[in-house]
Each structure stands twice: as C-alpha cells, then as structure tokens.
Amino acid sequence: MTSRADLLLWLNELLQINYTKVEQCGSGAAYCQVLDSIYGDVPMTRVKMGAKHEYEFIANFKVMQNVFKSKKIDKPIPVEKLVKCKMQDNLEFLQWIKRFWDQNYGGQGYDPVARRKGAPTDTPATIAPLSTGNSRAGGLNVGASRAGGRTPISGHRSGSTQPNEAVQHLQAQLKEMGGHLEGLEKERDFYFEKLREIEIMVQEQLEPERTPDDPTLLKIQAILYSTEDGFEVPEGGAIVDEEEETF
Template identity: 75%
Template sequence: MAALSRTDLLTWVNELLQLNYTRVEQCGTGGAYCQIFDSIYGDIPMTRVKMNAKHEYEFVANFKVLQNVFKAKKIDKPVPIEKLVKCKMQDNLEFLQWIKRFWDSNYGGQGYDAVGRRRGAPTDTPATIAPLTGPRSASGLGAAGRSGGKTPISGHRAGSTQPNEAMQNLQTQLRDMSTHMEGLEKERDFYFAKLRDIEILVQQQVEALERSGQQDEALKEIQRILYSTEDGFEVPDSTAQPEDEETF
C-alpha cells in the first residue's frame, strides 16, 4: 500500500482526533500520537498527556507515555524520541506513516469520542514548533506566517519596503528567541525541582540512618554528587543580600 501524503495524513489525524493541525511537525509534541493509540485501545492515560505542550520537556513526557503503551501492548517498534521532539517534518512524517499503517491494521471501527477522552483539554499547539533556522527566519513568508506582520505603510517608494521586512524578520526572531528562552527556563526549573526532591529524600534517609548509628555509602556518594561544584561556579548563598539591594 502506498504511503499517504502529508495532506492526507493531516486530514486523517484532524478528523480522528478533532484537531486543527496544519503541519506534520506539530505531531512532534507527542500528544496526537498518544491519542491515536487511545482510539485503538481506549485505555491510554490521557490525563497524563499534555495536548497543548509547547516545550521540549513536555514533548518528552508525552513520548514516555507512548513508550509505556508500546511496552504494555508488546508493540515492537522503537520510538525515536530524540528525533521526533525536534519537530522536524521528515522524522515525524515517517513515524506518522507507520502509525497510520498500524492503525489501519488494528482499529476495530468503534466510534471514538476524541474530545471526551481528553476531557476537553486545550489543544492549541503552535503551528510552528521547530527551532529557528537561518533560511526560514530570513524569508518573508516566515515573518508573515508566524507573526502576522503588518503591511508596510503605503506611500513609500517601491524599494523602501525592504528595510521594513528586515525589521519584521528581526522582530519575529526576537519573539521566537524569547519564547525559546522561556521554555529553557521552565525546563531548568522542572529538573531543578526533581533534584531538590531527590536531595530532600536522600537527606531524610541519611539522618534516619545516623540516628540508628548506621550509614549508607551509596547515599553519601549521591550527596557528594549533588553538592559538588565546578571551577567558576559557586552555589548561591541563600542568606546573602541581592547585589542591587542598597542598605542605609
């Protein structure tokens, strides 16, 4: 059977899941993949799937759900998470084509309430997720398509719109970089919170062992790793005053 085109696949995904995806790359968030398998089996934990994921660490969490599904259903197919979460067209197109073939072979024809299964969770995944690339950012289409750039003010000479387009492109890149930075900050906070939970748990276990006159070398080694520093990096002193705070 011939592989479906991007347009055909998007039409199928949107009709099955009641979405409004415009690019195959949007499947790189992992949410649609998870719900396609839910349409087959009906028991995927959709409450753990973030359909409007916007950051890579959220995409990875969705794909972890998908990996668990593959393991539970004994589906012998590697999930190339590292590639798919980059939201590149070719990688996601190939994976989606495989999923469509799997769905055709395993879907029982039962009705599927996509909105109900995700409990009305928002699905406003951005139309363009892939990281910035030079050619894309430099094109006028990139600025107009993503930022709704304003039409140059009329009355200028024909050639005078070029600087305006360049400015719009720079503004678009700045907005995309700000969004990317926000994502990195959230990802940092996400993993820092996990490390903090590990630190507290280890500390509690160490103190409990010390009270009973025992110790655990593995826990001590974990603490050593947690508290180790590198040249040029110092652990912030939480008791110190901010540098920009003046006292009188």
C-alpha cells in the same frame, strides 16, 4: 511505505487537526490520540494538544509510555529523538503508528474533539522546541531581505508598507523568543526541583545514624556536587547550608 502527504491526510482526518508537517508529531499529542482512537481510554485530559516546549512534549510521551505498558505493546519509544522534532525520526514512528492503527482499530465511531474535551487544536507556531535556524515565519534574514533589497528600510518609497512589515515581523520574532525563554525557564525549574528532591533524600540517607557508607548514595552525592573544569569551590566546603541558599 505510506508517504508523508498520505500520513498527514490520515492523521488530520482521524483527529480533526491541521498538522502541516510530520515534525509536529514530535509533541507526542497526536500519537497519544491515535492510541485513544483504538482503545478509547487514554487519559486525554493529561495530554497537552497545544504543547510548544520540550518539557511538555516529554509529559505527553510519558502518557503514551504508560499506555504502551498497560496494553503490553512491545515497541520502544525513542522519546529523546522524537521530541527534537526531526522529520525522519517522526516519519518512521508515524509510519509504525499507522500500521499499528490499521491492525488494531476496530472501526468504531470516534469523536476526537469530544475526547480531548475541546482542547485547542491549533498546532504550535514553531516546529522544534527551540528554533536554531529559520523559523516558520522565515527568520530574521528573510524579513530583512523582504523589507530590504535595493530600497533601504530607512529610505522607503512613498506609500510602501515594507518598513511596517519589517517591524511587525521583528515584534513577532521577539514575542516568539520570549515564549521560548519562558518555556526554558519552566523546564529548568522542573528539573531543578527533581534534583533538589534527590539531594535532600541523599542527605537524609547519609546521616551518621543511618548508612553513611552506602557506595551508591555516595556516588550519587558525588555527581550532584561535581563541578565543571575551571570552577573552584569556595573555601568552607562544597555544600551550602539550606538556610543560607538564595535563588
């Protein structure tokens, strides 16, 4: 099997990007452009090369799934695993992509920058959509140990720049967390709108003059209005009138 180093070297040379870890392929952007190097007709304007959040990763993989369908490529895409940016899952899929490219690339010239119309090639600052451990910058613990040790931050040596470094690191960490929060809010709103559209459609179909006894629609409605254990529905019904809803 091709090693990680060889795969990254091939990928970076083919697409003129600067990936440093296989996990970064979890954004789906590189996979899409590898396919474009073969077929030349992937809608690269819909591929976000600098995607940083999971909902953006999923959108990239939707483009890829459409390509698989149109080209009749019989290979399941484990999207739910790949977007988590785990090394093993993306390594296995990248190895398959490389074999597929070797078998199907015709040797034609390919200009990756032109094909993505100058879209930024900078890789995301973080590997995973939402870091739960140490980030690429090292996490708070690393910053504390670097600026701490035997010399407390509040009692730094004359001429030491460690306190400034610690503050800059914390500011960068705060900025990164703010970006994650913004992405999560967008992702929440994205899926909420989908659920709201489904809810409206179900309500319309369950009007008395239509098919109020449709079991499938009733099950969908039950799922939409189900609550978690310990949550009590206020008196007056589970459904709030649309005119009274506030967000």
